[in-house]
Amino acid sequence: MYNSILIINLMYIGDLLFTTPLIRALRANFPSAHIAMLADKKNADVIKYNPHLSELIAIDKKGYHNKLKNYIGLISDIRKRQFDLVINLHANERASAIAAFSGAREVIGFAARPFGIFFDRVVKERHDVHQADAYLEILREPGIAQVDNHGLEIWVDEGTEARADKLWQEAFADNSVDTRKVIGLNTGGSWPTKRWTKEGFAALADRLLETGYGVAFFGGPMDREDVDQILSLMNKPDHPKLAVFTGKTTLLETAALIKKCAAFISGDSGPMHIAVAQKVPVVAIFGPSDPVRYHPYDQQNAVVTAGLLCQPCGEHACSRRHECMERVTVDMVWERIMKRV
16 A cells, blocks of 8 residues: 655656646545655656646756756755655666666666666566557556556646637637637657648648648747747748647647647647647657657547558667658648548
8 A cells, every 4th residue: 555656757748748647546545645746847747737647756857856956955955855756767777776766665667777776666668569568568567457548638727717718719710710620730859850841730721721721820929030030931821721839829728729639730849739638639740759659649530651561769969860750741641630530
């Protein structure tokens, strides 16, 4: 029996959302336990309102806690909590060290060398299943019963929902816009190699608008320059059915707006996984990412890929002129999205 549990995941938006089936399973097995999640505050909002968590411990991974003194202080604070169980889901040195020196009664999960010697059970990370399922498998050996898998989940507070409603209404104020037929486009990705071509997005957006669909661009401030270039390539950049939310919304506002879309088109990215968590049909354009591990969870036939022999390479830079994305045509994406809406 565990009365206090700490989950560690310091990764990206998608990785945090991949933990939600595991969190649900833990809560079902230990309804009275204090379940805490340690996450990077930059991305932590996607699990902030998860009702199965008792506590969110958000750290400044690349700021305050990137200093050795403050990092050691964090570990000291965790040790004082005397958790019964620590589950590490991030096999790098930083997360592994926090788990190894947490002082917990039991430490399990992924581990970077040499920290695994301090774990009670090191789990070898699988690459032949979706990452969300790889997280769930960590629970098998402790004898934790599996529960109904609801897929990826995200919760948004009422205030954010209200702000998103207002933004949506203002963006599509023209009465001719059927807001039930808006397709979301996300152009960004954590690596340049994950991004489809600007020409592809521009031509796709024009075709959607010509066919009667609305179009909404999403992404963070770092994606605004790319979206501006895409707009400059479009024939209809001022179309009344076109909205640009890129760089204008918080993470949770983005989630609330994506939920309103009829479908969502993106490369492998945080917003893509947010769309999955919002139960929105997704078309995912994959280049270097592994579609086995990172495809839209629980959505069949959602991935479009060029099918090159070098895929998936997992590389952040490409020596082959980015062929895996260049060879994905507008027609390929169009055909897939028409089967999803």
